[in-house]
Amino acid sequence: MLTFGTAGLRGPLGPGPDRMNETTVAHATAGLAAWLRDRCLGGGQVVVGRDARHGSAEFAEVTAEVLAAAGFAVIRLPQPWPTPVTAFAVRALGAVAGVQITASHNPPADNGYKVYVDGGAQLLAPADTEIERQIAAVTEPIARTPVEVADSGLHSRYLARVAQLPQLIGGPGERADIRIAFTPLHGVGGATAVEALTAAGFTDIHAVAEQFTPDPDFPTVAFPNPEEPGAADLLLRLAERVDADLAIALDPDADRCALGVPTAEGWRMLRGDETGVLLADHVLRTAPPDSLVATTIVSSRLLSRLAADRGARYAETLTGFKWLARAGDGLVYAYEEAIGHCVDPAAVRDKDGVSAAVLAADLVSRLRARERTLIDELDDYAVRFGVHAGDQVALRLPDQRAAAAVVDTLRTAPPRELAGTAVDYTDMSALRGAMRTDALLFTGDGLRVVVRPSGTEPKLKCYLEVVQPVSGPDGLPDARKAARERLSELTDYCRALAG
The missing domain is CATH 3.30.310.50 (Alpha-D-phosphohexomutase, C-terminal domain)
Structure with missing residues (x-):
């Protein structure tokens, strides 16, 4: 059987208990409902969102209907939206849980079932094994009650929060106009990211047309992950053609963000560790004294050096944002080298590619106003810290x-x-x-x-x-x-x- 791994289920589509299908999803939801009831959370609000993969619409419908039949007040998001919107909604509404149907950047044949708990953070052990036991205990037919979709303005509230980040985090300061090349890699982040960037004041955006519309087959890439070799080729060609200042790639559910930059040798994608320390430094410039930044055991040690130099605290966790979101009090920024960045923990306690894209654009625009680049910043870190x-x-x-x-x-x-x-x-x-x-x-x-x-x-x-x-x-x-x-x-x- 599929087991709860990184905050939920993930696997290939197909029949049987070891595949993602409507029966598997219904049983998982029944187990989740029982687990919530055991914690005296029965009847609470649960947010259900989805991406645009094969089966996502059907799985979201099953999830919402099983939860409704179990007595929960279900907020079923009306469109395939980025995963961070669901994480934001759980926290903004004070919901007892959230479910996002997504397989993130997995191959086209996969789908998944991601669970958020109270406060909008990912599910954490031992809750995963506890839910598995509840799933195994499901023997009766699973009831379903139809649920109408309901936006409740959550997407607009999310966009408004993200658009404020240059002021909330960057603070006052001169900014220059910049040109951005962008791709959502056939995922659900295209329209949301463009709206967020535009609302934040970045209007010169050039998108990779072949990859902008959601397409669950991901026809232009071997693997829909900006880290994979070749996945960002179309983006970097566009960036060079339009003479962009910054290239941005989101993964299909828009919770990860990769940056591309021009160098003396041509355009290249930054590694997650490079983006991580750049955004961390940007956040720390206006963060309160003794703020906390965090990364994982597999990430660069450069953040620890930077944090000490900036008078901030540093924490290290296991891989995954289920750990990073709980790194400690005063957390202002967390990242993992796999291009995941949490730049606004007060609103989204998970990685968020859209908000990271806005903050990266803000940083580049402020650097350009001083005739500097991200590469200049990285060179300075290397000289100072090795x-x-x-x-x-x-x-x-x-x-x-x-x-x-x-x-x-x-x-x-x-x-x-x-x-x-x-x-x-x-x-x-x-x-x-x-x-x-x-x-x-x-x-x-x-x-x-x-x-x-x-x-x-x-x-x-x-x-x-x-x-x-x-x-x-x-x-x-x-x-x-x-x-x-x-x-x-x-x-x-x-x-x-x-x-």
């Missing part, structure tokens, strides 16, 4: 069991040296407490590698970082070259892990 060169190696395998088997083999015979550097080894599955997870951590002098199986896809993931000291601005090219060489050795090692 070159933090990172990469991710994602190896697609036949199934998730195969990925777990590679990790088990590596756990049995861990390396003692990587890229010519002696490394210490930590098996994070053997830890106690909140940081226990199925991952292996290798650390050495200026080197860090994390290896883990993906929780949602048949992939082995390796997260690599090397840190190279910089003698000064003139020493930056040599430091970057040395970092690339060490990083290349680590990449070759990780690619060999899957044979």
Whole structure:
């Protein structure tokens, strides 16, 4: 059977209990309803949203109707909207839960069922196994009651909040006009992102026409994920053609945001860690003293250096925003290297690609007013804190069991040296407490590698970082070259892990 993983269900469409279909969704919803009732939340409001994937409309209807029959007051969103809209709605309404039908950036054959709980944060263990037990206990026929769609102005309220971010976060300051190239990668973020950017004052937007309208087949990309090689090619070509200042790509449910920038060698996409530290610094410039920023165990350590320099607190969690959203009091920003950014935790306690896009545009416009770029900012970080060169190696395998088997083999015979550097080894599955997870951590002098199986896809993931000291601005090219060489050795090692 499908099990609750990253805040819910995710899997391929098809018949049977190990696939996403109306029966699976109905049973999951019945289990969720029973779990909520056990916590004296019966009869409360539940928000149901969806993306535009195959089956999403039908699954959202089933979810809403099963919840209504179980006595809940259901707010069924009327259109396929970004996942952050559902997260926002749960928090704004004080709803007891929310369900978003989405498989995020998975391949076209997949769909999913994402659960938010009170406060608008993702479902967290042990609630997932508790709901699974409730699902397994469902034996009676599942009742359904028709539910009318109801906007309640939630989309407009979300847009109004996002449009305020340049003032709420950026504060006063001179801004220059900028030109933006944009793609939602055939997902549901196109219209919402353009509306949000326009409302925030960014009107010179050029969209990739072939990818703007939602299309569940994602015809122009092999995988609908801005991180995948080739996925942003059309965007970068457009950015170069229109002489843009910034390129923005959202994933299909618009909870992730990737940025592209012009460089001396041409346009390139920033890594999630690069975008993460840029947005963090932008937020911290006007954040209250002793604010908290957070990232995950697989992200760059650069944020910790920046936070200390800016007088902010720093926290590190396991991967996923179910952990990051709960990083601690005073959280003003959180990110994970997989292009997920939470720039407004007071409104959306999850990653939000639309709000990240608006804040990125605000940052670029303010830098341009001072004749600076994002690349200039990254160069300054490198000189001050050292070159933090990172990469991710994602190896697609036949199934998730195969990925777990590679990790088990590596756990049995861990390396003692990587890229010519002696490394210490930590098996994070053997830890106690909140940081226990199925991952292996290798650390050495200026080197860090994390290896883990993906929780949602048949992939082995390796997260690599090397840190190279910089003698000064003139020493930056040599430091970057040395970092690339060490990083290349680590990449070759990780690619060999899957044979």
